[in-house]
Amino acid sequence: MQEMNFVTILGQIFGIIAVILGFISYQMNSQKKILIAQTATALTFCIHYLLIGATSGLVMNILAIFRNLAYYHRDKKLFSGKKCPIFFAVVMGIAGILSWQDYYSIFVVLGLVINTLCFSLPNPQDIRKSILVTSPLVLIYDIFVLSIGGAIYESVAIISSIIGIIAHNKKKKAENQAQ
DSSP: OOOOOOHHHHHHHHHHHHHHHHHTTTTOOSHHHHHHHHHHHHHHHHHHHHHHHHHHHHHHHHHHHHHHHHHHHTTSGGGGGGGHHHHHHHHHHHHHTOOOOSTHHHHHHHHHHHHHTTTTOOHHHHHHHHHHHHHHHHHHHHHHHHHHHHHHHHHHHHHHHHHHHHHHHHHHHHHHHHO
């Protein structure tokens, strides 16, 4: 069990701040603004994971920052295509091995590797569906490392994805019936 000292409490506060930043990112109206806000979220989660001693989560979020910055520049040849997500997925897998804490590290590593690959998908509905795989993996990790903010963030991501999938399917069904 994690001892609740000043550093750990401060870490949990940063986790809650990261949740708030994450929610703000979902309100952005362009992919580039979302990526900037998600980068700020990942940076705040880095501080959170550092302070609560969750090394694998820290390393994966550091790499998520660089991934987000690369995705921000997708319009440039260097970052376009399938090479960029594959590169980051491989680097995250290797970094996950190097930052291994315990068996539960596999959950955050798999979650962010899959997330990295799925964020390159062009269809938003496919991305929503992928969150139903990636967020539960990261949620399991967050439970093991006692990340309150991380657990809240992933739980809301799961619920939001389910709502988005249902709403999209209802809209599509109504459009098909109108034809």
